[in-house]
Amino acid sequence: MSQPEAVRRRTRPFALLGSELALVFRRRRTWAMLAALALVPVLIAIAVRLTTDRDSGGPAFLGDITNNGLFVSFTALTVSIPLFLPLVVGVVSGDTVAGEASHGTIRYLLVAPTGRLRFILVKYAGAVAFCLAATLLIVLVGAAVGALLFPIGPVTLLSGTQVDGWSYAGRAVLLALYVTLSMLGLSAIGLFASSLTTVPVGAMAATVVLAGVSQVLDQLPQLDWLHPFLFSHLWLGFGDLLRDPVSFDSFGANALLQLGYVAVFGALAYGRFATKDVLS
Template structure:
């Protein structure tokens, strides 16, 4: 896990004062500055590149190890019959580990990274306001989650079309839809997965306000993501499962039926909204009383 790209010292101070000046000039400058800083970092592109490798490696592995006369799991047969399933398989593989890992890194660095570099004071002197600061940091994490899921879907569709035949897709309900119709469903899947990361993003934002050490906040967020999934697998805690933020992560089957049902989408949205409200409020409460100007 790499450290933030920006080092401490005079360069950081100049960057902080520059962002503060831009914030005074334009109402939405802080959000633009945050998104620009996030997506200019080599670490961000390295994580996106690693996520893009997931569908590529899956497609290459299936292409190299399966054939008309070889067996294997059903989903591998789906990929060999239709390359559009690469995107779906890559999303399913990425949800338990790879996406939470990258979201934990980005969200854990939101406030703690600025605190470790000493740039918060310049942003708040702008004046930015602490509530606006917290909201902008959270929106930046959400933007990364959306970009990551869309990247997996797009790369999966591209490599699937390159290595396998493309044709009508058989949905879970047994009906077939054309490639363009499935593309729309794939985008809905990406939105579902990105929405599934909203609760974890809020938790990461909160942990980031508790420390000035970004690596600590990153690690805590990733560990909580793993712990939630472990608890969700214990039948003794079935009463707790509906309240775990990871409980609906793989519940996108309704989007692959005909007609589309948005029941799981709505349930997941409500669950994630609860975590956003609770941990967003905790993050702001902690940051509002945090001494960042000394």
């Protein structure tokens, strides 16, 4: 099958999105990054199991894990948000447009025809799907390894109320959705960076660096006026989901912040891609 014909098949109704998801999740690089993320809860659980005595003192979160293995998921998400998730999200989103350009397939997709707006939307949808898969993987692996190495029982929330394992499982899903939502702005930035170059590594590096810069700026008290506008400002603001009753205030505030970045950088990505001459 020729390359133009193969690309043409990808542009049938709803086929382009399915093809994009297959492209993202069939790559060995994607599976390697997901495996690395899955190691985070595994290593945390093993380290706590080997080094922490249940009857001794220690940091609160370690005590929570040893008393209830369900806390492995929460701890793994908290550890992954500042570094590991932005790193892998930067790699995937930075490859969206630049990856196709480097392989010389964009012009075939547009001739098919696909349409430049549809192309951008599908590429962004693939990055969002990866964000969701990555966060759910951390939660599921954390719950599994926690149940294997530690006892499972009622979970004490931040408000002091105890809930059963199933109720906490629902909150864990909300945590995963919150973290996925937190990565939407960064994914849009990566999409825009990817539209500026034909070198995927450059877009990936720029996206990851910007994630680090945003978090550094968020720690500077002299820039407290800027903090509410940084896309990373509410990454760790999911405490309301671990209270009884559940409050969605932080969820809503984070959604508005991230959607603002999606709107701005999504428009910039489309504007850049719609006006450029596609030669690759």
